[in-house]
Amino acid sequence: MSELAERTNKHSTGESFAEPHGQLPVRPKPPLRRFHQARWDEPIIFELSRPGRRGIAVPEPGAPEVELPEAVRRAQPPRLPELSQPHVLRHYLRLSQENLGADLNVDVGQGTCTMKYSPKVNDRFAAEVAELHPAQPVDTVQGVLEIYHRLERMLAEISGMARVSLQPGSGSAAIYANVAMIRAYHASRGEGHRDQVITTLFSHPSNAACAKTAGYEIVTLMPDADGYPDIEALKAAIGPRTAALMITNPEDTGIFNPRIKEFVDLVHSVGGLACYDQANANGILGITRARDAGFDLGHFNLHKTFSTPHACGGPAAGACGVSEALAPFLPGPVVTFDGTSYGLETPERSIGKIRPGLGVTPNIVRAYAWIMALGAEGLRAVAETAALNNNYLMSRVLRIPGTSAPWDKRRIEQVRYSWRELSEETGVHSEEIGVRAADFGVHYWTSHHPHVVPEPFTLEPTESYSKEDLDEYAAILAHVADEARRDPAFVKGAPYNQTIHKIDPTPLDDPKQWAPTWRAYVRKHLG
Amino acid sequence: MATTVGFVVGLVVNPVAGLGGTAGLKGSDGAEVQRAALAAGATPRSGERAARAVRALLAARPGVRLVTVPGAMGEDSARAAGASPGLVRLARPAAPTTTAADTRAAVLALRDVDLLLFAGGDGTARDVLDAVRELGGQAPPVLGVPAGVKVYSGCFAVGPAAAGELAGLWTSGATVEAEVVDLDEDRYRQGRVSPRLYGVLRVPAARTRLSGRKTGSAAAAPGTVEGIAREVVSRMRPGVPYILGPGATTQAVGRALGLATTLLGVDVVRDGRIVAADVAERELAGLAGGAVLVLSVIGGQGFVLGRGNQQISPRVLSRTGGLLVLATQQKLAALGGRPLLVDTGDEDTDRKLSGHVQVITGYRESTIYRMETT
Known part of the structure; x- marks a missing residue:
């Protein structure tokens, strides 16, 4: 065994195996799992392409063969990779082994992302609508429209809002739609001069990013000494230029702002709108509602709170909810129901269409199925379980010497922790601890910038994880913290059990080297 | 892992930086304070902190070429960290109790490096700034290894290992300006904090993606x-x-x-x-x-x-x-x-x-x- 392998093993297992019992030795499992990720050196799928290679989709028996009309045929075939079915299967299975996907690990380390279980049974329902055509006549999609209508009403009930649009294809698309509605609302009242959007440091940064992209000036409120957004700062910030407050509650610290209605009232007092980013709604479902606090509009991330896959695992989905006053500005089309049939209409002053067809229909079906399976009481049970899991995990994590959770406040569904004490003692940084944790098959991200909480990490266990899952996660963190004390250089050298051990991150900051598509890769890197 | 071909890091240590801290003297500026600190039993700490930076540098960039000046102003720390540095002789070798002039002379002697690490505090940063001004456009980028009592300038990494790591991982060549600030020590000893801006030094731009690791200086991202x-x-x-x-x-x-x-x-x-x-x-x-x-x-x-x-x-x-x-x-x-x-x-x-x-x-x-x- 190499020296490195010996060290890795020593650090990974923590202790030696027990003596065998009787004739047949039974060895107990080591305290932490001996994970090792696969390495396949798998090429990009375009590099696997060979001319003429095909996979065959066998048609349904008896289905008529239909030729596409000449008018809608491509002049040139699309430049897609050409592969056989087993090559495709092998390619994606290998890739799946080279990452730590949501279905593989105890995925509590992506605080603010609400990585809950996406029930597989719902994929079967989603598959039913996979071949829906975006331009299909409404009388042929009444069932789908009924699901849309019912989900809109459910989300309206959950948020207290009057109307809901299910058009957005992601959380940020929903936030951008919110900004567009805020702009359209003020413009309709002759108040287009309102050019400032107020947000808080611990609100989701996409609010600042979307509003700035839409042309607004961003005013950020810092936390006060108790970790709440500073209400005195809000008083200093509001004025005739205020278009809206865009705020998350609980914030990304997991702290719920109990004075949120005062924030909303202050913004209303100067003619601004209050917009609720409900990305962190998982701990408040059935307990409190956006409209009850006076918010004018807001959105849910169906891929967070309502269990559909995140964008990295498939297209996501957002839901924008608004008060009656803002309903004419919703993105369209929205689903109508006249008591007998469902239709589509674009609201009178709609900001327009923001996604082809009806949006990400498979995820609408998944979210609908998830809510239907739980019922109203079930949604509240989700929130209570998520908060219970979070507070249990917090009690475990804070037992690890060197951790802390700034501001001595109750948390809802997540906690932004700090390794400051451990880092000062050992010189090992939070990011390095997170990377070493990946050697045990889990991971975490640090947090959004700037790091007001020093050496941060943010955990959100949701309702999906068992006590054993959370115990395992906390045990891994405790083990790595102990390693950092005993051998900081070893932790800094991690990961040892991953597909790729170390990368040079410099190109990640260099847009000139980025290649988000195969075409860009060929152009930039292969000439 | 970054490649090392041709990349040369210079090292200058102010061996008396930080002396006054342990003696509660709130700084180490001036020979008198240094003598008082030594008399009070203070032990030099900058050499050891510089060695920690060099160790982190070697780990992040194995085989990197290190150049320094003889003795306590660099060579001792480099060797303590296991490096075999190239040495540039000073025209006038530094006395055991080094002065600001010695720091400046060392920086001038190491002008040809790709990056200069210096260990000290705000006073040392001022001396480095003086030498950099003398060199004008020929001056290399610098990065401070915090080893002084006062470390308020933006040209310092957050810790010795962070300085070495950043130096080792810095491959882009991109730099940003960082302010050199110093406190008036006499006023500081009277309980008044009086920072004054002395100038700016060019320091490596920390990678924004990884600034959570705090390996960067206090300087902001480019742009x-x-x-x-x-x-x-x-x-x-x-x-x-x-x-x-x-x-x-x-x-x-x-x-x-x-x-x-x-x-x-x-x-x-x-x-x-x-x-x-x-x-x-x-x-x-x-x-x-x-x-x-x-x-x-x-x-x-x-x-x-x-x-x-x-x-x-x-x-x-x-x-x-x-x-x-x-x-x-x-x-x-x-x-x-x-x-x-x-x-x-x-x-x-x-x-x-x-x-x-x-x-x-x-x-x-x-x-x-x-x-x-x-």
Whole structure:
């Protein structure tokens, strides 16, 4: 065994195996799992392409063969990779082994992302609508429209809002739609001069990013000494230029702002709108509602709170909810129901269409199925379980010497922790601890910038994880913290059990080297 | 892992930096203080901290070429870290008790390196700055290994290992300006914090993606300061005089206007022209009518007024018509929730300035932040 392998093993297992019992030795499992990720050196799928290679989709028996009309045929075939079915299967299975996907690990380390279980049974329902055509006549999609209508009403009930649009294809698309509605609302009242959007440091940064992209000036409120957004700062910030407050509650610290209605009232007092980013709604479902606090509009991330896959695992989905006053500005089309049939209409002053067809229909079906399976009481049970899991995990994590959770406040569904004490003692940084944790098959991200909480990490266990899952996660963190004390250089050298051990991150900051598509890769890197 | 071909790191250690700290002397400037510290049983710490930086450098960039000067000013630390450095002999070898002149001479001798690591505190940074100014365009980028009692300048990494790591992982060649700030030690010993800006050094740009590792200096990501400057320029109105206080951020405002405003002085600009440069209080009072003050945060304590810009007196302030405060989000975050500070010497003026202010943090971006009296 190499020296490195010996060290890795020593650090990974923590202790030696027990003596065998009787004739047949039974060895107990080591305290932490001996994970090792696969390495396949798998090429990009375009590099696997060979001319003429095909996979065959066998048609349904008896289905008529239909030729596409000449008018809608491509002049040139699309430049897609050409592969056989087993090559495709092998390619994606290998890739799946080279990452730590949501279905593989105890995925509590992506605080603010609400990585809950996406029930597989719902994929079967989603598959039913996979071949829906975006331009299909409404009388042929009444069932789908009924699901849309019912989900809109459910989300309206959950948020207290009057109307809901299910058009957005992601959380940020929903936030951008919110900004567009805020702009359209003020413009309709002759108040287009309102050019400032107020947000808080611990609100989701996409609010600042979307509003700035839409042309607004961003005013950020810092936390006060108790970790709440500073209400005195809000008083200093509001004025005739205020278009809206865009705020998350609980914030990304997991702290719920109990004075949120005062924030909303202050913004209303100067003619601004209050917009609720409900990305962190998982701990408040059935307990409190956006409209009850006076918010004018807001959105849910169906891929967070309502269990559909995140964008990295498939297209996501957002839901924008608004008060009656803002309903004419919703993105369209929205689903109508006249008591007998469902239709589509674009609201009178709609900001327009923001996604082809009806949006990400498979995820609408998944979210609908998830809510239907739980019922109203079930949604509240989700929130209570998520908060219970979070507070249990917090009690475990804070037992690890060197951790802390700034501001001595109750948390809802997540906690932004700090390794400051451990880092000062050992010189090992939070990011390095997170990377070493990946050697045990889990991971975490640090947090959004700037790091007001020093050496941060943010955990959100949701309702999906068992006590054993959370115990395992906390045990891994405790083990790595102990390693950092005993051998900081070893932790800094991690990961040892991953597909790729170390990368040079410099190109990640260099847009000139980025290649988000195969075409860009060929152009930039292969000439 | 970064490649190492041809990359040369220089190392200069101020062996007496940090001596006064353990002796409770709040600094180590001057031979007398150093003697007092040694007499009080203080032990030098900068050599050991420099060695920690070198160890981290070697780990991050194996095989890197290290060049330094003989003895305690570099060679000893390099060897303690297991390196075999190249040595550049000084014309006049440093005496056991080194001085500012020795630091400057060492920096000049190591002018040809790709990056110069220096271990010390704010006083050492000032000496390095003097040498860098002498070298002009020939000066290499530098990075401070914090080893002094006072480490308020932005040119330092957050710790010795962080300095070595950043030096080792820095492959882009991109640099940013970082302020050199020092405190008046005599006043500091009397319990008064008086940071003063001395100039700027070019330091490696920390990778924004990994700045959570805090391997970077306190300097902001490239482009941030320019964004702040652009915002200030977009707010400027015709006919209104703007008083630009000291600092790299306010100097960037001058640059955005195409003007060569001073780094350390207070300048007045109006309608895209410099009305007066490096003005004293008296002249400033005559120009301040209806002017807008443009001030950055000096040093790590959050001072906006009363430290390093005393020209902007209560009399000047009483005549101005507005205030723009500039800081990067990183600088505000580094305050750890502490307020911005004003200490103009006039309680009434300070009280009027206290409260929440809008701090410009980028182009069309600001943060509402508390400002208080000391």
